[in-house]
Amino acid sequence: MLSDHSLQLDKLQSPLFNEYGVSMYVVRLDLIHPIISGNKIFKLHYYIKEALETIDKKVVTFGGAFSNHLVATAYCCQLLGIKCIGIVRGERPGILSHTLMHCLDYGMELEFISRTDYKKSEQNYNYIKEQYNDCLIIPEGGFSHLGAKGAAKIMDNEALHSATHICTAVGTATTLAGIVLNATHSQEIIGIPVIKNMEDLWDRLPYLINDSTKKTPSIFNDYHFGGYAKKTNELIDFMNEFYTEFNIPTDFVYTAKMCYGVIDKIREGYFPKGSEIYCLHTGGLQGNASLPKGTLVF
Numbered sequence: 001m002l003s004d005h006s007l008q009l010d011k012l013q014s015p016l017f018n019e020y021g022v023s024m025y026v027v028r029l030d031l032i033h034p035i036i037s038g039n040k041i042f043k044l045h046y047y048i049k050e051a052l053e054t055i056d057k058k059v060v061t062f063g064g065a066f067s068n069h070l071v072a073t074a075y076c077c078q079l080l081g082i083k084c085i086g087i088v089r090g091e092r093p094g095i096l097s098h099t100l101m102h103c104l105d106y107g108m109e110l111e112f113i114s115r116t117d118y119k120k121s122e123q124n125y126n127y128i129k130e131q132y133n134d135c136l137i138i139p140e141g142g143f144s145h146l147g148a149k150g151a152a153k154i155m156d157n158e159a160l161h162s163a164t165h166i167c168t169a170v171g172t173a174t175t176l177a178g179i180v181l182n183a184t185h186s187q188e189i190i191g192i193p194v195i196k197n198m199e200d201l202w203d204r205l206p207y208l209i210n211d212s213t214k215k216t217p218s219i220f221n222d223y224h225f226g227g228y229a230k231k232t233n234e235l236i237d238f239m240n241e242f243y244t245e246f247n248i249p250t251d252f253v254y255t256a257k258m259c260y261g262v263i264d265k266i267r268e269g270y271f272p273k274g275s276e277i278y279c280l281h282t283g284g285l286q287g288n289a290s291l292p293k294g295t296l297v298f
C-alpha cells in the first residue's frame with residue numbers, strides 16, 4: 001500500500017522565512033489517503049503485512065473515542081479483508097463519536113472497557129493475549145519497534161534527504177523513533193510532544209529505536225497547549241491563519257501544535273541560516289470534526 005504514492009511537498013512562502021534565512025516545507029503525508037491519513041499507514045505497514053500472511057488472522061488494537069489510529073486500522077482492515085476489533089477506552093457513550101461511527105462503518109467490532117481495565121491491558125499485553133489469543137495485537141498508536149520500523153519508511157522518500165531538520169508531532173513517539181532510525185547523522189530530528197510533561201519520552205525512545213548508534217532527537221517541550229487534545233483560542237487562531245496564508249489545513253491535536261512550535265522557534269532564531277526545515281503533516285484532520293461548527297475557516 002505504501003509503494004504507489006508520490007509525496008507532495010509544500011514550500012511555504014512568507015517574509016518571516018526570508019528574514020531568518022530558512023526554508024520551511026510541509027511534507028503532505030496527510031494527502032496519501034483521506035482516512036488512513038498521514039503517519040498511521042506507515043506505522044501499520046508491518047502489522048498489516050503480517051496479518052495478510054496469516055490465514056484468517058484477526059487484528060485487535062486500542063484507542064480513545066477520537067483515535068486516528070483506530071479509524072485508520074479499521075479502514076485498512078476493511079480494504080484488505082482482515083477482521084478487526086477495536087478496544088475503546090471508557091464506557092460506551094450514549095452517542096458515539098464520529099470517529100467510532102466510522103470505525104463501525106468500516107466493519108470494526110468495538111469493545112468498550114473501563115479506564116482501569118484499559119490501562120491494565122495497555123501495560124500488560126498478557127492480560128489481553130489470553131482473551132484474544134487468535135488475534136494479532138497492535139499496541140495503541142502502533143507503539144512498538146515494528147511500528148517504528150514502519151514509520152521509518154517515511155524516510156524512503158527522496159524528497160526528505162535534502163532536509164537539515166525534520167520535525168514531527170509526538171504522541172506515542174513511534175513516528176519520531178522511525179524518523180530517527182532512518183535519518184542521517186547530519187540531519188537534526190525534532191519532536192514536538194502534544195502531551196504535557198511527557199516524562200517517559202526518554203524511556204520510550206530507546207525501547208522503540210533499540211540502536212545506540214542513532215543520533216538523539218531534539219525535543220521542543222513547550223507546545224502542548226495544556227495537554228493532549230487541549231486547545232486555546234491562540235491555537236485555533238493560528239490554525240485559521242496558517243490555512244489562510246498557506247492553504248494547508250492542520251488538526252488541533254497534533255499538526256497545528258507542531259507547526260506553531262516550529263514557527264515560534266524560527267522567530268527565536270533556533271534554526272541556523274540556510275536551514276531546510278521539513279515538517280511532517282501526519283494527517284489527523286478527521287479529529288477536527290469534534291470542534292463546534294464554524295470554529296475553523298476550512
Ligand SMILES: *Cc1c(COP(=O)(O)O)cnc(C)c1O
Nearest residue numbers: 171172173174175254282283284
Ligand atoms: C497519531 C498521530 C501522531 C502521533 O504519532 P506517534 O507516532 O504516536 O507519536 C501525530 N500526528 C497525527 C496527526 C496523528 O494522528
